[in-house]
Amino acid sequence: MSRQIRRNSQPLRSLPxxxxxxxxxxxxxxxxxxxxxxxxxxxxxGAGKTLFAMEFLVRGATLFDEPGVFMSFxxxxxxxxxxxASLGFDLNQLIADKKLILDYVFIERSEIExxxxxxxxxxxxxxxxAIDSIGAxxxxxxxxxxxxxxxxxxxxxxxxxxxxxxxxxxxxVTAVITCERGEGTLTRYGxxxxxxxxxxxxxxxxxxxxxxxxxRIIKYRGTSxxxxxxxxxxxxxxxxVLPITSLGLSHEAPTEYVSTGIxxxxxxxxxxxFYKSSSILISGTAGTGKSTLAAHFINAACTxxxxxxxxxxxxxxxxxxxxxxxxxxxLEKFVKKGLLKFQNARPSAWGLExxxxxxxxxxxxxxxxxVVVDPITNFLAxxxxxxxxxxxxxxxxxxxxxxxxxMFNSLTSAQSEIEDSEVGVSSLMDAWLLVRTIESNGxxxxxxYILKARGIAHSNQVREFLLTDHGIExxxxxxxxxxxxxxxxRSIQLGRERASEVARQQATARKxxxxxxxxxxxxxxxxxxxxxxxxxxxxxxxxxxxxxNRLKEAADQRLEIAxxxxxxxxxxxxxxxxxxxxxxxxxx
Amino acid sequence: xxxxxxxxxxxxxxxxxxxxxxxxxSRWNLRLYVAGQTPRSVSAFRNLKEICEEYLKGQYHIxxxxxxxxxxxxxxxxxxxxxxxxxxxxxxxxxxxxxxSNTERVLVGLDIQPR
Numbered sequence: 001m002s003r004q005i006r007r008n009s010q011p012l013r014s015l016p017x018x019x020x021x022x023x024x025x026x027x028x029x030x031x032x033x034x035x036x037x038x039x040x041x042x043x044x045x046g047a048g049k050t051l052f053a054m055e056f057l058v059r060g061a062t063l064f065d066e067p068g069v070f071m072s073f074x075x076x077x078x079x080x081x082x083x084x085a086s087l088g089f090d091l092n093q094l095i096a097d098k099k100l101i102l103d104y105v106f107i108e109r110s111e112i113e114x115x116x117x118x119x120x121x122x123x124x125x126x127x128x129x130a131i132d133s134i135g136a137x138x139x140x141x142x143x144x145x146x147x148x149x150x151x152x153x154x155x156x157x158x159x160x161x162x163x164x165x166x167x168x169x170x171x172x173v174t175a176v177i178t179c180e181r182g183e184g185t186l187t188r189y190g191x192x193x194x195x196x197x198x199x200x201x202x203x204x205x206x207x208x209x210x211x212x213x214x215x216r217i218i219k220y221r222g223t224s225x226x227x228x229x230x231x232x233x234x235x236x237x238x239x240x241v242l243p244i245t246s247l248g249l250s251h252e253a254p255t256e257y258v259s260t261g262i263x264x265x266x267x268x269x270x271x272x273x274f275y276k277s278s279s280i281l282i283s284g285t286a287g288t289g290k291s292t293l294a295a296h297f298i299n300a301a302c303t304x305x306x307x308x309x310x311x312x313x314x315x316x317x318x319x320x321x322x323x324x325x326x327x328x329x330x331l332e333k334f335v336k337k338g339l340l341k342f343q344n345a346r347p348s349a350w351g352l353e354x355x356x357x358x359x360x361x362x363x364x365x366x367x368x369x370x371v372v373v374d375p376i377t378n379f380l381a382x383x384x385x386x387x388x389x390x391x392x393x394x395x396x397x398x399x400x401x402x403x404x405x406x407m408f409n410s411l412t413s414a415q416s417e418i419e420d421s422e423v424g425v426s427s428l429m430d431a432w433l434l435v436r437t438i439e440s441n442g443x444x445x446x447x448x449y450i451l452k453a454r455g456i457a458h459s460n461q462v463r464e465f466l467l468t469d470h471g472i473e474x475x476x477x478x479x480x481x482x483x484x485x486x487x488x489x490r491s492i493q494l495g496r497e498r499a500s501e502v503a504r505q506q507a508t509a510r511k512x513x514x515x516x517x518x519x520x521x522x523x524x525x526x527x528x529x530x531x532x533x534x535x536x537x538x539x540x541x542x543x544x545x546x547x548x549n550r551l552k553e554a555a556d557q558r559l560e561i562a563x564x565x566x567x568x569x570x571x572x573x574x575x576x577x578x579x580x581x582x583x584x585x586x587x588x
Numbered sequence: 589x590x591x592x593x594x595x596x597x598x599x600x601x602x603x604x605x606x607x608x609x610x611x612x613x614s615r616w617n618l619r620l621y622v623a624g625q626t627p628r629s630v631s632a633f634r635n636l637k638e639i640c641e642e643y644l645k646g647q648y649h650i651x652x653x654x655x656x657x658x659x660x661x662x663x664x665x666x667x668x669x670x671x672x673x674x675x676x677x678x679x680x681x682x683x684x685x686x687x688x689s690n691t692e693r694v695l696v697g698l699d700i701q702p703r
Contacts, residue, residue, distance in 0.1 A: 106666045113697030116632075116686035121623040122655050122667040129659035151669065151685075 015222040018066075018138070018174040021059025022052070024241030028226035029217060033198060038168050038175040040195040042186050043202030048213060048234055049178040051087070052202065053140040054080065055239045056176050058089045060138045061099035068138035069101045069130045073146035077102040087238045101130045107150035114152050120160040124167065131173060139168065139175040148189050165194045186218070197221045203229070210382060212351030215241055231353030235361075242357045251277070251400040258370070258405045261300030262293075264474035268450055268459035274431050275455060277403040279396045281426055283410040284435035288446055289467055290409040291315075293433070294372045295324040295331065296472060297407050301370040302334035309368040310342045311359060313378045317342040328470040341366050347378040352391045355379065359395060363402065371399060375409040376425070392425050430454045435465070438486055445487035448474065464490065616640070616648035616698075617677035623670040624656045628687050632671035635688035643700050675699075 017031035026032045033039045033056070043049050050072075057068035072080060080102055081091040094100035103126060131139065147157050168175045177195055182188035192199055199218040204211055214229040232241040257272035266273045274280055282290045298308045312320060320342065321332050334340035343362050350358065363371065373395075379388040392408070399406040408429070426432055432451040437444040448465045450458045463474045464486045478485040478493050485493050620636060622629030633652060640648045655662050655670065665674050665683075675682040675698055684697040695701040 103663065105668060107668060108666075111681060111683045113682065113684040113693060114686050115684055115693040115697065116635075116689035117628055118669040118671060118686045119628075120669050122621060122662045122670045122672065125623055125655045125659040126662045126667075129662075147668070 017223070018060075019064060020056050021063040022055055022239045022241060024230070024232070025215075025239070028215075028230055028241060029220065030223060030225060033174055033176070034220070034222070035174050036169065036172040037197040038165050038177055038195045039198040039200065040177050040179055040187070040192055041200045041202060042179040042181050042192070044181045044204070047181075047202035047204045048232075048239070049202055050075070050080075050142050051084070051234060052200075052239055053142050053176045053178055054084050054089070055087075057100060057138050057140055058084070058091075058094065061094050061097075065099075066137040067099045067101075067134040068140065069103065069127065069134070069136045070140045070142065071103045071105060071127060071130070072142050073105050073107070074143055076104045076106070080104075087234075087236060089238070098134045101134055101136070103127075103130055105146075107146060109150055112150070118156065120147075120157075120164070124164060128171075131171065137173060139173045140178070141175065142178045143180060144177050144191065145179055145187070145189050161191070162194050202232075207351065207383075210348060210351045212353045214353070231351075231357055233350075233354050233357050240357060240361060242353070242360055251397070252403070253277075254403060259300045259304075260293075261296035261298075262472050262474065264463070265448075265472075268461075268463065268474075269431075269453055270456045270458060272456075274405065274453070277400055277405055278430035278454070279399065279428065280405070280407045280431045280433065281410055281429040282407065282433045282435065283412050283426075285412050285437060288435040288437055289465065289472065290411075290435060291320070291374055292324065292327055292329075292467060292472055293435070294374055294407050294409060295320070295327075295329045298331065298334075298340060298370060298372060299329050301405075302331075302337075302339040305339070306370060307366060307368040308334070308340050308370040308372070309362060309366050310340065311362075311371070311373045312342055312344045313347050313373075313375065315374075316344050326469070327467055327472070341368070347381045350382075352379055352383040352387050355382070356391050356395060360398060363398070363404065368404060370405050370407070372407045373409065375411045377409075377411040389425055393428055396425075396428050426451075431456070438484075440486070441489050443487050447477065447486065615678065616644050616675070617651075618648060618698075619651045619653060619665065619674040619676055621653050621655055621662070621665070621667045621670055621672045621674065624654065629671050631689070632673070632687040635691070635694070636673060639688070639691055639694055643695065673697075 016035040017029070017033065018035040019026050019032040020029075041049050041052055054070065057070055060066040060068050070080070075083070084091060091100060091102065095102065105123065105126075127139070130136065144161065147161070148154060151157050177191065179187035179189075179191050181201075182190075186192045186199065186201065196219070198220045201216045201218050203214045203216070205214060206212075213232050213234070215232050216229045217225045217227065230241050232239060234240075254276040256276040257274065258276050258278075259266055259273040260269065282293055284290050294310075298310060301308045310320070315323070317335075321335070324331050331340060335342070341362070343358070345355070345358070347355070359373075376388075376392060379391065382388075383391070396406065408425070410425075429452075431453040434449045434451050436447055436449075438447045439445075446465050446467075448463045450460075461479075462477050462484065464477045466473045466475060475490075478490040618636070618640070620633060622632065636650065640650065653661050655667065661667075665672075665681075667674075669685040671685070671687060673684040673688060673694075675684075682697055682699065684694055688694050692701070
């Protein structure tokens with residue numbers, strides 16, 4: 001919201017409005033109070049009327065350079081200055097700068113005797129003079145009804161007030177008139193009859209011993225305005241109204257991812273993590289490690305150099321830092337670097353609306369990219385389920401508008417259905433992790449599921465997760481013939497599997513060795529057979545050779561004998577053939 | 589009831605200058621705040637003058653302040669209504685608002701007559 005003077009740029013058709021400069025108020029009134037007209041601010045004692053009025057003037061003087069007159073009927077100048085000094089308003093400086101006039105109208109009933117007719121011209125002249133002396137554009141009358149108790153003649157007071165309001169309108173100053181709330185009526189003396197342009201009701205309601213300040217615009221002539229009850233609170237910076245119900249479903253959907261801080265969990269979520277500006281619900285029973293998951297998430301964000309805001313409703317900052325150190329996450333260094341901020345409060349410290357307001361304010365001040373609320377279930381201690389859900393809806397909408405990734409931890413009671421998130425907000429969430437303890441064989445083991453992750457292809461498997469001294473470790477749960485096994489059962493099963501694996505490996509090795517031996521044996525046999533054959537072959541060849549030689553010699557001998565006997569040639573020839581034959585056989 | 593004031597009765601100061609004082613030592617110091625020359629303020633002054641002449645002759649002092657001309661002065665005595673008569677002396681301060689037409693109540697208010 002820019003705090004510039006926009007009165008001049010507004011179209012003529014619509015009612016001109018005067019910005020109050022009170023955070024949030026100008027949004028619900030679509031621009032501020034009706035300019036140049038009186039506005040009635042009513043509420044019971046302690047509702048914040050005087051402060052609202054004073055802030056209207058101080059902001060006017062400091063932000064819009066519009067001087068103002070504060071006419072007080074209840075508190076003295078000094079009291080007023082002291083009261084608002086705690087909000088950082090330096091009235092004395094504003095008075096010195098001629099930006100503000102405090103006029104304390106003190107009426108001591110016992111000093112006054114009434115005789116005959118009179119009017120309140122003196123009061124008007126005082127006001128007139130104050131307005132003219134600094135050129136005031138804004139006027140506060142706090143609490144005008146004091147006149148009724150101060151002056152005995154009510155008819156005169158009424159007639160004079162009517163004249164005053166008419167006169168203020170003619171004067172063109174934007175006036176805020178505060179009024180006590182009456183029994184069953186807006187104001188004790190019916191001033192709303194006279195101031196009909198804009199009526200604002202401040203309320204401080206106590207529910208379950210927790211008070212919540214609320215504001216409602218009862219009437220605003222000639223303009224549209226938010227009609228809801230808006231929570232507001234008063235802190236060291238003054239008034240803040242929260243127009244948070246006006247959010248809608250028009251936020252953008254970024255496509256970047258935000259790591260969960262746990263590698264295996266990122267892997268389960270398509271390898272990247274959650275979508276940026278998504279809302280993540282982590283639900284689980286007590287002691288399942290929800291906060292540790294959140295700490296991982298913050299650790300990752302701060303390591304990337306982003307700012308993170310941790311709303312802790314159960315533990316103090318030191319306690320969280322100490323506990324997370326035991327799982328190897330050092331959050332303290334991020335706190336020192338200014339990247340991480342804790343906002344710790346008991347849920348019962350304020351009402352839901354104020355919690356929401358505080359969260360808003362903290363987010364506006366710190367501008368984080370990651371927010372953790374741990375746990376949201378504690379809000380049920382403050383309001384009922386409908387209120388808590390409405391509050392979370394608004395918180396989620398707000399975070400989405402600011403493109404902030406939000407992680408919400410939700411404690412599920414052990415008896416209830418595990419997929420039953422206590423506050424009934426699961427439908428609002430983009431991603432939902434469920435951590436639960438699974439009890440079997442006399443031990444509890446932690447299991448993690450991703451119940452849903454909108455727009456992300458995610459693993460459907462349950463993972464066992466361990467809290468180690470270096471953070472969360474996700475382990476595949478054993479899923480086999482005997483069902484899902486976790487913890488020691490898983491480790492025993494794994495041991496058993498390892499043993500049988502070893503046995504199988506040994507059997508294979510044995511078979512391989514046997515094969516090798518057989519081959520060696522075969523080869524050796526082959527070798528010996530071969531050498532035996534060769535020996536036998538040589539022997540046979542040798543015999544054959546000798547036989548040849550013998551035949552040849554016999555033929556030669558016969559030839560020699562024939563020659564010696566001088567045999568005929570024919571017979572010779574036959575013999576020669578026979579000898580040749582014999583030679584051939586020897587060769588073969 | 590409202591009469592046209594005579595010239596003598598209209599003698600007054602708008603800047604706080606005292607009117608014709610009767611007596612050197614005025615035990616009664618009275619201040620009348622008015623806003624302009626309205627019939628009501630004129631009759632208030634006349635009524636006051638009559639009462640003083642009758643009951644406090646020689647020992648009173650009236651100062652008339654017109655807030656139209658000096659609106660600043662309304663803050664000092666915390667004046668809301670006009671006309672307002674302020675008894676500055678004797679102490680304590682008493683205020684009487686109205687046109688002082690009820691003489692008895694004025695006397696009671698000024699502690700001239702017991703309540």
